Amino acid sequence: MRLTFRIAIALAACTVAAVALAPVQAAVRPPKLQYQTTTLPNGLRLILSEDHSTPIVHVAVWYHVGSKNERPGRTGFAHLFEHMMFKGSKNVEPDAHTSIVSSVGGRSNAYTTEDTTVFWQTLPAHYLPLALWLEADRMATLRVDEAAFRREREVVKEERRMRIENQPYGRLSEIIYDHAFAVHPYKHPTIGSMADLEAASIADVRDFHRTYYVPENATVVIVGDFDAAQALQLATQYLGRVPKAGRRVPLDIPKEPPMKVERRAVVEEGWPLPAVVVAYHITYDGHPDSYPLHITSKILSDGQSARISRELIYNRRLCLSAFGSGNITEHPNLFFAVCIVQPGQTPEAAEKALVAEFEKLKTEGVSTHELQRAQNQFARDYILSRETNEDKAMHLAHAAVIHNDITTADGEFDIFMRTTVADVQRVAKTYFSESNRVVLHVLPKGTGR
Amino acid sequence: MLGVVLCASAASAQLERTADERFLFWPAESPPRPLAARGVKFPPYDMRTLRNGLQAITVLHHEQPAVSMRLLVRAGSVQDPPGKVGVASLAASLLDQGTVTKSAQEIADHIDFIGGALATGSGSDLTYVNVVVMKDSFDVGMNLLVDVARNPAFAAEEIERQKQQAISSLQVSSNDPDYVASVLLERLVYGFHPYGLPNSGTPETLAAITRADLQEFHRRFFVPNNMILAIVGDVTSEQAFAAAERAFGDWPPAQIPPVTVVEPPPPTRRIVLVDKPDAVQTEIRVGQLAIPRKHDDYMAFDLAVKILGGEGANRLHRVLRSERGLTYGAQADTEARKQAGHVVAETDTRTETTGEALRLMVDEFARLQRDRVSQTELSDAQAYLAGSFPLTIETPGDIAAQVLNVVFYELPVEEIGTFRERVQAVRPDDIQRVARQYVRPDRLSIVLVGNAAAFVPQLQRVGFTDFEVIPIEELDLMSAALTRETRRARSFESVEPFGPFVRSGPLAYAAQQVNPHAGQAQELLKRVVDAKGGIEALKKIRTVIADEDRAIITPNGRTPLPTKTYVIYPDKFRVDSLLGGQQIVHTYNSGSAWVKDLSGVSAAPAAMRDDFAATARRDTYPMLIAAAEGRLALRVLPEEGRDGEVLKVLEVSGAEFPAVRLYIDRDFRIARQSYTAGGPDGLPMKIEEVFSDYRTIDNVAVPFKASVLSNGRLIIERTIKSVAFNTRIDEKLFEQPL
DSSP: OOOHHHHHHHHHHHHHHHHSSSSSSSOOOOOOOOEEEEOTTTEEEEEEEEEESEEEEEEEEEOOGGGGGOTOOOHHHHHHHHHHHHEEEEEEEEHHHHHHTTTTTTTTEEEEEHHHHHEEEEEEEGGGGHHHHHHHHHHOOOOOHHHHHHHHHHHHHHHHHIIIITTTTTTTHHHHHHHHHHGGGGGTTTTOOHHHHHOOOHHHHHHHHHHHGGGGGGEEEEESOOOOOHHHHHHHTTTTTSSSOOOOOOOOOOOOOOSSSOOEEEEEESSSSOOEEEEEEEEOSSSSOOOOHHHHHHHSSSTTTSHHIIIIIIIIIIIIEEEEEEEEOOOOOOEEEEEOOOSOOOOSHHHHHHHHHHHHHHOOOOHHHHHHHHHHHHHHHHHHSSSSHHHHHHHHHHHHSSSSSSTTTHHHHHHHHHHOOOHHHHHHHHOOGGGGGGEEEEEEEOOOO | OOOSOOOOOOOGGOOOOOOHHHHSOOOOOOOOOOOOOOOOOOOOOEEOOOOSSSSSEOOOOOOOEEEEEEEEOOOOGSSOTTOOOTTHHHHHHHHTTSSSSSHHHHHHHHHHTTTTTEEEEEOSOOOEEEEEGGGGGHHHHHHHHHHHHHOOOOHHHHHHHHHHHHHHHHHHHTTHHHHHHHHHHHHHTTTTTTTSSHHHHHHHHHHOOOOOHHHHHHHHOGGGGGEEEEEEESSHHHHHHHHHHHHOOOOOOOOOOOOOOOOOOOOOOOOEEEEOOOOOOEEEEEEEEESSSTTHHHHHHHHHHHHHHSOOHHHHIIIIIIIIOSOOOEEEEEEEEESSSEEEEEEEEGGGGGGHHHHHHHHHHHHHHOOOOOOHHHHHHHHHHHTGGGGGGHHHHHHHHHHHHHHHHHHHHHHHHTTHHHHHOOOHHHHHHHHHHHHHHOOOOOOEEEOOHHHHHHHHHOOOOOOOOOOEGBOOTTTTTTTTTHHHHHHTTOSTTHHHHHEEEEEOSSOOOOOOOOHHHHHHHHHHHOOOOOOOOHHHOOEEEEEEEEEOOOOOOOOOOEEEEEETTTEEEEEEETTTTTEEEEEEETTTEEEEEEEEEEEOOHHHHHHHHHHHHHOOHHHHHHHHHTEEEEEEEEEEETTTTTEEEEEEETTTTTEEEEEEESOOOOOEEEEEEEOOTTTTTEEEEEEEEEETTTTTEEEEEEEETTTTTTEEEEEEEEEEEEEOOOOGGOOOOO
């Protein structure tokens, strides 16, 4: 016992010395974001961040509603509704939003996640009033037209076919979540099912708009070349006149009960090579454990020297591609590892190797060298993901909406830098247990069982 | 918190939110005016050429403490040796897998630990190495960059590993309809030009690549006078150039070998269906050869394509998505590269709407070519392209990309500064001119990847009757016929796969899309026509009467079918046959067709009528005359080995003339011909006719024996008993039979 301890100390000392000789020790600190925030009288949250380096401005509206707010039988609705927001409002003709923005040299689009629906535009800076006016118009007075709705529903069904059904491994995430979750809406994909899309009605559209597309549920972030006082005045002028909602935004989302025994499944899909998944339920975004879990993702699969890349892809040639990472979201989600199995290798061997990587995190932990590498990579991502106005807006709004604490947009950097090897091992032991595990083998058609 | 006092504005904020009232109380108004416009200046950058010829570019940007380096080598799959497609791609993937002093693992450990990133890859005209590091690791990053670019080890073990990765990846992507559609479209547009071949190789070509191939590729093309280096980010210009000099300065320049490639064929109508029965959607690509990047018409052509399917305009999106809900997305792009360029429109739609979507896309090509665009539509496209310029210079990487682009394509550097003016200078007349000059709606390459059996009838309903169907697992981009079957048939041939159609040096580009090999194809055609008896003899033929012994071959045996055929050129024929004592008559007369059989006389079904029309056009004599007179397009395809003989392949096609391939023997006689025709079940059949026993009648060589194969199976044999030209034939014979 005692001897082992001494060896450990000696090894630790060597490691530290090695690190000291390496060219970089501490990660470069990125500059902090500069911003202002306020809430308009109608409850709309506003975030402003000036950046005068290029004469453009990014305006994003985050509605705090995503696929996890959907009712059973209406999966995919949040996203289908996102499409309807382009179908015109009192002063904007159907499908004109995009063309109005592009006619001034701007770009616009929207996306839906499990937790949020985001509408954005990046335009030459002097068109800031236009962007705010357009967003206010559709927040207040969406047009809801039966024919447009039916046509758009077909478009969304095509989107599902394109993204999910018609490409190899497109359904992988859907399969993982369907097996891993029992009651929480993360069980279903954001795009929804074909049957539910078909069942959606125009009444659902009206109701969804009234319920969720209200100022109290919206966060508007503006980043770019503007004067904050003027931007505030414009935001107040256009967004400030959208009336308050008459009711509270519902928050009754079922909780996922903890798993008691490992879940296993073998399924078949028309994909060329088998896929093996090892998944564990984890915590939510912003929980103290979420930071070591982010670090764990990097240690397992960021770069060719990461554990899964080196061991499963490079050394053993088990997987064509492989990774292990946490999908860390507003509600507790999954940490999962995937291996696309090389021809000549078996899914069983791949599963064993993936599970071994999780076990190793628990029993051996990670080295200080690996932790330092992950922190340096984290600093790199932090810096490189704050280059554009859109990037900055994303970090600010994410902190405000998901963490309900805008200071985390900068503060998380220090949390990551303070994370220790003990933290990483502790969270591994907390979450990577057999009874909390889901194992899937997705085999090419005709090769299963 | 904002230091501004907010006015609790409008009383409207207190309004009850009900749908109707919201509409009522919300003001009816036009979009607000913009604020004062701000000046847009292209950020400063600097360029120098080192003594060894390396072009270095620096872009300074101090907002984030990072530096990125991009090295471009002017060599990609275009420089792949013949038959070894994939050398450039495999070489690029091996650059960071070990150098003479560092193992693959050491390189990965090094770059990952400093919080950097290193990526290598290649395209058709270039190979790249990108490195990004934090500013305090700038020198480390530079050293790593030059080491992987200059000293790759190409270790045997790493080659094996990367080959395995590449082959497994192909196994996945060859099942991905999106990937398959894109590579096949390029293959149809560019033929055997390297732009038409898959950059990453095929399992067969990858297997054939040796370590020596990789070393040779590296030795020849990785020289500093063939490279551009951009250093971008939080450094000073002096630091950056000094670092470039220190890292690359002692790398000696060398002669860069010229490339040797086959020319892209002229635009030819060809429709290929890749059958993937489990697909729920059809990936559609429609494209054609256009112009290279460095072409005077590039700006006008690019705007024309943006009107067809780009941001700011996009007719395809409007027609397919907004108006009909057929797809999630539809767009068209100008893919203008160094040696040549193409335009490609793409969409994906459910199986049931495939025919409709394809018809609409092709119609939009025709409309763009036919109708003048309105000033408003052009202005919208221009407003987006010019107006979005500041969006394209936001990050140091964006700025570097703009500079690298002009340097790489050898465009005048001033083009960056004059971009908006050049966009705005384009007029509707310019669009009309380039659309007429380059857009060929009658010669589009079309690819559909999906559940072919389910959508073939739709294609026929919307007027696409001539196409090839290839099961996805049999697709082979390296074969002339695109299928593995033919590839095997070709495998015993001893000739170089690119045959004699190879030329050296940079490709010359005519302003008009003249087939650079038109001369060669014309020459071959002339030999064929002469072997047939000469153009004058062919033109003298006005009518034909032939008596034949035919037999229908089925799995159950042979059924005799004596036949008499009457033809009046160009558009009348009648075939009388005797089947088991019963007379059967087929007549075709300028677009009308009838059938007389046991059940009586009836107008031919549409599919049969169309097939008769195609038969009339495909008749050898008028086809050869039309081709000789330049009314049909010709292209030479790679030679094919058949039954121990190498046959030249000449493809003849036209707007209303689905492609026919003529296989020509050493005496320049047509030994075979192949084409696609509609079969009785609505599915396309690949028809091959094999000709022999040529005899001379009135100075014209006539094959007295012929066999017809459908999808490779013998279905008809015929022997001519007698044939006569220019006998007077009563035109009544071609009317509706009694």
